[in-house]
Amino acid sequence: MGDEATRDNIASNPEFTANADLVERIQSGDTGAEETFYRSYAARLYYLALVRVRSTHDAEDARSETFLRVLSAIRNRQLRSPGALASFCLRTLDYVVLEMQRKQMRAERLAAEEPEPAIHEYFLDDGVKAAIERTFARLKPRERDFLRMYYYDELPKEEIARRTGIASERVRLLKSRALKSFREMYLRLAKSDTKTRRKSLV
């Protein structure tokens, strides 16, 4: 995705005008609009904060601080382009995270509190873990090996080709087939496992 093309596409996004309307409503004191703003952005800002700080506790703090600052800026009419709400949120989040890192909040907390759970715990509950494990157990060994090498070991395609004994240009095909097999097997098991509600994957 080229950067210029991406920005052009964002500008034509219908969400752009919807955000301008939301900003105007918040500025006019509509508390319902603030609630809508929070519901729309809470999960996404939390995720983007988590990507940056790699800690669920710090991500929560960063999100709260970002919301406070963005709402304050909107109310005080400091937002230059009301339509670019997403861009403003992201910049604010980056500032907040930067400040957190400068204050070394994470290092201090790590010294004082329980160790943080691994970040993948945020994405995986026990049901999803079991479902993924069952799905992988039914994949072909070649597909299992590939998915580990590609997504976990993050080996370059040439190395994967060497280890699996295939031509480099066939790695893409192998990836496509492995993902397809995983998706189909995961859905098949989900259908047979009616007691467990699963989050979708891939």
Next chain:
Amino acid sequence: MKMHEQIEADEVIERYVRRQLGEEERRAFEEHVLDCSECFEKVQEMERFVAGIGYLAEAGPLPALTRRRSWWAPVLALAFALMLIVSGLWIWKLRTSVDLLAGQQQRLARELAQAHTELAALAAKAPDTPAALPLAILDASRGSGVGTEVTVPSQARELALWIQLDPESKDGSLGIRVTDGKGRTVESVDGLRKNRYGALAVALPAGKFPQGEYTVLVFRANAHAVLGQYLVKVSVE
């Protein structure tokens, strides 16, 4: 190309989750994700998928690939193992057969020695022919071309033939015919049976065997099938 098609074609979501986007591209995509619930959900799915692989890799069910095994490696190993087993069985069976044959050979040797002793004792007991019963022992192991030499004392009245046959075979009534060097029949005896040592023991008149070479034929009485042919060289003293 529309935004989502471009994201799909460029595998932007996967590259974002794997932190492979450049700074500008990453920022543009994050701005888009903040306003796009569809892409946000796809990002979450991809994160769960990659986290799931990480969980399995670290927990053990998804071990690292060490070396790709070819299909023929286990087949070769199995074939080699089978070959070893078959060879072992064959060697074991061969050794058992050899041991059995050796045992039989030892048993026959013991029986033969015992027979010699008994014959010698019988000869010694004879009152009018003290030590005068010459004995020719004929058996297949001597070979037809060599012959058995026997010395017949001038005072001997009989010449004893001990013809060793296969102790296991059931030959029924047997006969022998002795011919001289010119093919003339010197003596023939029918209605013989193997003794408990599996041999034919025959006493022939010594006077019929002047010095010379003789051929002894052993045959079945009813079928006239020759069971053996032996050469005897007689010398008289």
